[in-house]
Amino acid sequence: MSSPPPPAGRPTSKDVARHARVSQSTVSLVLAGKWRGRVSPATVETVRDAAAALGYRPNTSARSLRLGRTRTVMLVVPVLTSPFFGAVHSGAARVAAERDFGVVVYPTLDGADLAPNAFSPAAIDGVLASSMAAEPLDVLRSAGPGTGHLPLVMLDSEPGHGLPTVNHDVAEGMRTIAEHVVGLGHRRVARLRATVRTWTFEARDAAFRAALGPAEVIAEACAPLTLGGGREAALRLLAAPARPTVLVCDDDLQAAGAYKAARTLGLRVPEDLSVTGFDDMRYARVVEPELTTFRLPAVELGARGMTALLDLLDTGDAGPDVVLPGELVIRGSTARPVPA
Amino acid sequence: MSSPPPPAGRPTSKDVARHARVSQSTVSLVLAGKWRGRVSPATVETVRDAAAALGYRPNTSARSLRLGRTRTVMLVVPVLTSPFFGAVHSGAARVAAERDFGVVVYPTLDGADLAPNAFSPAAIDGVLASSMAAEPLDVLRSAGPGTGHLPLVMLDSEPGHGLPTVNHDVAEGMRTIAEHVVGLGHRRVARLRATVRTWTFEARDAAFRAALGPAEVIAEACAPLTLGGGREAALRLLAAPARPTVLVCDDDLQAAGAYKAARTLGLRVPEDLSVTGFDDMRYARVVEPELTTFRLPAVELGARGMTALLDLLDTGDAGPDVVLPGELVIRGSTARPVPA
DNA sequence: CTGAAAGCGCTTACAG
């Protein structure tokens, strides 16, 4: 009664079955954890030992083919080479890995445009899409996701379109920033806004204006969320005759650009000009003085979004929409305005 | 002679065959581009039209199962939430997409440790691994990749271990930085090194010391590549009685931390202290004065590495090892030392 | 030039 010879290549469930002297079906049942009431505990033990001895790991392609599901989801983000979306990816990938799902990333801006055929239902089970502009969102929806064929969860996007959403509380963020600067005594405010017209930035601006109280936006400009973009736009805003005493930006990097503009104009932060950012990315603490900003839990956004998507896949229900609280972080870039 | 009814779910090659009134084999041959000399041009046309009409896309799981290859590779990086590795990923993912490969990312530090079973030959065709410490590299190699079973290409790693490598010219980088600061007249140098002992940092340090000429390293410290790490270590280095006139860091973020230390001690950059970084990540231009650093083409590193890996998969040959040139970027953080 | 058939490795009714 000698053991069968070790199999040549990578072991399959057939090899495990031979080794354990049971059928392939039994192996499959045991390893999938569906054996209760169908396979005897002794056999279960034997099968597990055999699988461990051979170093068996199921072939995912075969399983996917059989089940019609791939245990792979797609994460759609504007760019991956930004600290914000890098963090979102990180959180999403961790949750996916815990639940034995793979993640493929689709950056809509980095590479090509959103191709309709990018969403192959054969290759992915669902989509998690973040911070999308209206147009690519339409492409996405008409391509399958969200239509019932391919589950879709939105991140950092307008709620109420019949899609599950997981959002940062950006409105609360801008409200607290407004209250902070107004509370310091600022009345002449400049706004540096993102050029990109996605929901998150529209929501920020609306919330900011609504919370301004006695203060007034005396100048406004749009700029890309880059250092150079922030600098150029801030230069224009600060050159106006009636100078603002505070500059409220949509992003930390933009705010870092504003620092450059202030320096060029000989303005000190915060003595001559207060500046605020948004996100609390690493830039916020690199600059000097360190930046007052609103911290967004980007890793958690990705994690909660992935949880909602996988729940949707498993149970058909993504759960209620989520709004994650952030936190105002007061640092050295905001101070009382000097009396004019 | 009516057309067959449209298939119910997602169309398969069988549906295309039925639609085009040919066999499944013919469909497969045509769509795989292997029809020359075997299928008539007219039939090819018919098949392509049918595939387009039905919106046919081959099932990747079935193809993977049949071929024993998945067209998926794994990218192993220490962390993904760093601008450097984000850029590496970006370049690698672009090339992979162009050649119709998918990429799964495995961050060795972000999540769990490198698990031996992470490398399932059933799920991936090859591995691209970047900047690994010696120990996880051993795990990686003993787990399959590089042993001939699973193709492996190394990024930013010591060449000459029998594995194809694609590297930045970090030695040239540190040499040009040394020449730059020595050329400015600096003779008392402090070195702020990375705590992590990977090849890239050992190579940097060796090259730097070899190129120092008349100058001398009078103080040295190790710190993690973070803002706080750089600040703490720089504080210690600059407190020494015989103060260095220049601080040479292993990384831009570390250098930004050194700025903080200098400010704390009342030292002006570059008047009282010159500082250099490495990488030319975005931080380098966020700080004030902007940082003199050595630019590493991280996106291209990822792209070239992925090209080598896919060549290895396709042809069995990754091509010769690659060393990508970088570029010294002189900005405002370096100046002549004040005569003591 | 074209088609019928086998088989990749799984999972899941179904039969015993």
Add this chain to the structure above:
DNA sequence: CTGAAAGCGCTTACAG
């Protein structure tokens, strides 16, 4: 409690 069999959708010898 266990096993034999079908079939997911492809690709590729093989036969004609």
